[in-house]
């Protein structure tokens with residue numbers, strides 16, 4: 001610790017956990033975890049899906065109470081009894097799943113939680129927001145209703161909300177999962193500036209490169225237990241590559257070189273075959289705060305993966321929803337296997353083999369209070385063999401659900417557990433299992449690996465490649481350029497609701513896509 | 523996290539422990555329900571004291587009349603018949619996340635159509651068929667009455683709380699008008715419909731005065747419970763209720779389901795009216811409105827929309843209302859004191875829920 005001097009003024013932890021244990025029915029989510037959080041440090045928390053990261057910060061932000069152990073704030077044992085209390089202590093949190101009120105505007109959400117007797121200070125807020133957004137390099141539509149924003153935009157609002165409150169400790173739970181590479185770099189730079197001002201930051205991510213690039217100290221959780229820590233002095237002594245391999249060893253116990261590096265897919269271009277999905281001039285009207293779609297056209301052949309790159313909130317959600325039938329298109333045609341489907345209902349399109357994996361797993365992807373088992377079959381309610389003559393076949397459902405749980409490595413205490421109780425990554429696995437199961441012809445993936453840990457990300461990407469290899473057409477929407485480059489045959493770039501260009505995924509694809517994304521011609 | 527290595531084995535291994543926890547849960551639930559009811563009885567007792575009535579005497583009369591006297595218990599069980607139908611209808615609506623508060627209007631329209639049609643039908647067809655036809659007509663009329671709020675909610679997103687409440691006012695007035703102008707019995711001086719002869723009404727159970735409508739009501743609520751918990755249709759409704767966006771995402775026809783929910787809920791309310799007329803009353807007097815629909819709502823809430831629990835609470839409500847009527851007469855307490863009692867129970871229950879939650883939070887701290 002002697003090597004650590006940049007914030008030597010205050011050597012004490014602002015917040016420390018001592019032997020904190022948290023149990024849930026059937027599971028020990030945190031097992032006597034010690035953690036010290038210091039001003040001037042970005043403390044990165046790593047661990048597999050379900051390792052207990054969100055639970056840990058749930059206790060720091062007053063959502064939950066530890067069963068054993070204690071939390072010290074400024075050296076004094078302090079039970080954090082409520083989210084309001086946490087805010088009063090200067091702990092601001094951006095949760096993994098959005099916590100904004102969808103029917104209120106962004107400004108109203110930012111003002112929530114002020115004293116009830118005082119009029120909301122709108123003017124003050126606008127000035128403060130302008131100041132923060134300009135340093136952060138983002139734009140936030142203060143008067144847009146939250147329900148109109150994409151999840152990526154909502155995430156930015158959440159970050160903003162934590163910062164408007166002048167927190168001393170800022171906790172970010174997978175806040176980069178929806179940002180583009182550029183946005184992630186900007187957030188990294190911002191975190192650096194903030195810790196230089198004396199803030200403490202806890203940063204949760206599944207991307208090891210981010211951990212190595214932005215962190216000062218790393219703690220690794222595994223099965224609820226803290227299995228390792230890289231303190232700042234060691235951190236600085238190591239190069240990025242060494243840090244990544246050390247983390248991989250801590251997390252997975254085996255050495256890999258750059259685990260995310262994947263060879264470019266073998267081109268399976270089947271030029272002769274007819275396209276499985278044909279979209280022509282698809283147009284959706286814009287609303288005040290969300291872009292529409294202007295005349296989108298593309299084809300996908302069997303076995304092909306078409307990527308959609310772009311900053312979140314540029315019409316990706318609208319595109320996916322219009323294809324799935326959840327949003328009415330004003331004009332244009334969508335053909336699946338040659339047959340027009342643009343007038344069909346959501347259910348009918350699904351029956352014809354169109355699958356849509358939403359990125360909003362709790363908002364629309366699952367029914368949080370329903371058991372895991374039922375959530376696997378949410379889109380097949382009434383279908384044999386799980387229902388016969390309309391009557392639920394418990395045994396069939398449980399049998400198939402158990403199979404899917406095993407196949408997709410969903411970590412859940414039981415099939416009856418309400419799905420919202422699972423960790424973020426494990427909910428994502430439920431969705432993946434549901435959409436990839438039999439009968440699909442065309443699959444739309446909207447950020448399929450968001451929230452998955454490294455091992456599961458790799459497994460899911462492989463599954464998607466296998467899906468395509470079986471002769472399905474895949475539309476892959478992602479903000480993660482590496483993911484697109486590693487998987488797609490072609491990559492289209494979306495901006496403001498229009499496809500601004502499509503490039504073959506060849507060696508120079510990265511630069512071409514990058515140019516398209518900043519508005520230059522490829 | 524011991525299950526992490528074998529996630530699926532966990533599913534079976536944990537069932538044993540979860541059995542124990544659910545038993546504890548049930549005990550907890552029972553305590554959390556009965557405790558507040560007792561507290562509410564004490565509070566209501568204090569109010570009675572304050573207005574100069576001996577609470578023990580009041581509760582004594584309630585129990586004696588509503589539960590322990592042979593005649594009283596028969597009346598109580600008879601009263602349950604329409605209440606059970608209403609509760610069944612509310613369970614469907616509430617589980618699907620739709621607040622059908624128009625039960626009274628639907629009930630009265632069902633009652634009036636049954637009262638108007640049954641005496642005519644029994645003259646032209648066999649009695650059993652006549653009763654079946656009256657039931658069906660009552661059901662269909664109530665269903666049609668629910669169409670306005672249903673369509674508004676399904677296609678325009680208009681809040682059904684407001685529309686069903688408005689329709690219930692219109693419905694009660696319409697029922698009244700129908701009795702006075704259309705179906706009035708010319709042979710009586712008070713405005714009322716023609717009376718269904720006692721021998722044509724629903725048979726009584728064994729040697730008692732209990733109506734066999736009770737069995738119909740029990741069947742209705744049990745069927746509703748099973749449909750909601752065990753069938754694909756029920757699951758679809760519950761998805762719509764628990765997360766409407768997930769319902770759309772899953773490809774369910776939400777507008778169609780919405781209309782179906784209103785139709786079923788209102789249809790059951792209409793049947794409730796029919797069962798009360800054809801089983802017990804025999805006719806509808808003008809200005810008759812027992813307001814069962816609103817009274818049943820708390821019982822359904824207390825039962826947490828569980829059909830079997832609802833049977834228990836409906837029974838309690840019947841005891842209270844039959845016993846309360848008699849106790850009120852004897853002690854000079856307003857008849858509506860039962861409503862006061864029920865509302866106190868609800869308030870105490872909500873408070874108990876809140877403190878239980880707070881306690882759970884702080885016990886960990």
Ligand SMILES: Nc1ncnc2c1ncn2[C@@H]1O[C@H](COP(=O)(O)OP(=O)(O)OP(=O)(O)O)[C@@H](O)[C@H]1O
Nearest residue numbers: 024029049050051052053054055421422423424425
């Ligand atoms: N409220 C809860 N009730 C029951 N179990 C819970 C609850 N919250 C979390 N768990 C369980 O605790 C474990 C840890 O979950 P947690 O959300 O902390 O994981 P995580 O590390 O954040 O994972 P991810 O990377 O997937 O978000 C999981 O197995 C989860 O199922």
Ligand SMILES: [Mg+2]
Nearest residue numbers: 054096423424
């Ligand atoms: Mg998490």
